[in-house]
Amino acid sequence: MLHVDIPTRPEFSKLSRHRADGCVSIYLKTTPVTQEVGASRIEMGNLVREAQRQLEEIGFDKRRLAPLLDRLNDLLDDDEFWRFQANSLAVFATPDNLRTYRLANDLTSTVQVSDRFHLKPLFRAITFPHSAFVLALSENAVRLMEMHADLPPVVIKVPDMPKDAASSVGKSTLNDRTFSGRIHGSEGQNVRFEQYVRQVDAALRPILAGRETPLVLAATGRLASVFAQINSYPHLLSSTIADSPDRLTEGELAQLARPVLDEAYAAELADIRELFDRRSGERRTTTDISDAARAATFGAIDTLLIDIDTTQPGFVDDESGAVTFVENDDAKAYGIVDEIAARAFASGARVMGVRREDIPGGKELAAILRFPH
Template sequence: MLYVDIPSREEFSRLADVRSDVCISIYLETSPLRQKLEASKIQLGNFIKQALQGVMEKGLDKRRLALLEEELHSVLEDDDFWDLHARSLAILATPDSIVTYRLANELPNQLEVGERFYLKPLLRALTFPHSAYILALSENQTRLIEFFADVPAVEVAVPNMPTHKLDAMGDAALNDHHYGAVHHKVRLAQYTRKIDHALRPIFASHDYPLILASTEPLASIYRSTNTLPNLTNETFFSNAEHLGISELVTQVRPLLENYYQAQLKALQSRFEARAGERRVTQILSDAARAATFGAIELLLINIDSSVNGTINDEGLITFNGSSDDASYGVIDEIAKRALATGARVLAVRSEDLPPGADLNAILRYPL
């Protein structure tokens, strides 16, 4: 399975507030297969040399330089740390601290050095989960399966979850054939309610999609007792107990793609509705002011865009065509300010935005 530790939105906000004489942001391509991680370690070593050389040439205090080198090498030389990884690794370091995040999404190798961290790639990890779950449900078998983009799926052991109807009902279910179809559906509802109760702790800390694989009437009965908000609308109608894990994942994966596309279409519909109310902007200067004064409700930003400059306390942008010590990514700063005032922020690809736009914002009130 993937070993992922994605930052919470609160952690992201804290990282966005960090200011230091030097902030190192490193993003590495990694692999869940340990034998493929040597290339990642070599790349990290090269990035460390490049970063230290750059800050030394800019006159960083030698004691601070030594502390930074120690922080970075504490990751590079930690053999235990390199045992478990996902598809990308984020390393964010100052001379005083270092944090790492193993990410499920694929990010290109990248090094950024400045007075603040470069965090836009982390926003992508917070936007859409890169794993999902299947609840393979029948009267004779219950399985929870976690699956990923390109590594083998795994069955998850769920404490207190009944593995079949008899497990949930015990001896009480043995005589159900005497009572007819209505009583049978009552027993199935008791069965699915116990499953839902067992699943709640699993999904309490994240909202990864849950796809139901079952047949009628059990599928409808499960949905009637479900309390998990991440259960997707589509059901894979099949007797899943006859399918192995890999075969089940192969057949269910298109439903996950449908789920993501449905989310994006729903957002597009929201933008179209709010545009008629003058509550939408794609203009950076307007979005910067709106974010500064807490006026953004929902923000989509282009993960691939790069616009350098600064934003003052009044939300006014000064653009800078080249990166220097004073400038930073203004779209990142808009996202950070929007998050700090309770906005939902999503990092998307350019094709999910209006043509030519670096962002798209829904405002809490009209312009």
């Protein structure tokens, strides 16, 4: 079983809108190796104490602080919870509730306290989850598996998935004459492949509905091209694993899928950088935090790249988008770029959490605007 639960877009939107008198955001390096998770629990305890220090420093209501700390310490003491971890853990806690997400990404341990959650590192998990579905499709068999970074892949049981191409159409072979009388051979085989793939696609729909995880196809020859034509899942990657999947284990398929994912991510970033260069000549870009904050407040950002590794504390005015920078990151201030990302996301912008070297100009952010400024 894969112990990963990446938030969906609706869940992310709900987190970004949440406001409370005390919002604690914890990101923690963890490990899927249960015997080694003790170090993560110790680090978690240190981060909880740091959150407590920040809240006490601003005179946070003790009647509200107690239930907040109870929730965090209850999680810390939950042995069963700590048995099942991935590479990172995100914890979002208030005096009234607590949410956790186990992530395949390798994130830096940190704690942020404010009146809203710190979500910028979570954008990295959404942008580059290092996760994928792999569909191993052949005339003889079909398998769907899920993979995550540094974790073993798992085969997913799909109800109503056909066993193979021939039995899916009630035949012992794909080379007989079709019902309409069309000739057999390669043309008839294509007809049977289409029937087979339609059943596969129909079986996958309930499993993939609402997901944004990339789908990598492992198939060869005409079957690969037929699936690409009929597939209804919008996140099928154009590159495929062109080896016959029948002779590949789940681990081997995952290994072959990783370069396909890397290629897709690199191509997406290259397209955005190229678009940024074109839009710069039209005065439709900015790398300035203050300009980006105003644009995000008024829904003017189309695409936003943000550096996930730094935090610039301060405030962004709810009405004007004016930015106030502060030196000390206390329990009142929050990450300015984090707030810009949340506002852009809420207005329908594409927001991507990346490393600074992937951002034009090497700044904390780069925005492509919907109209000139």
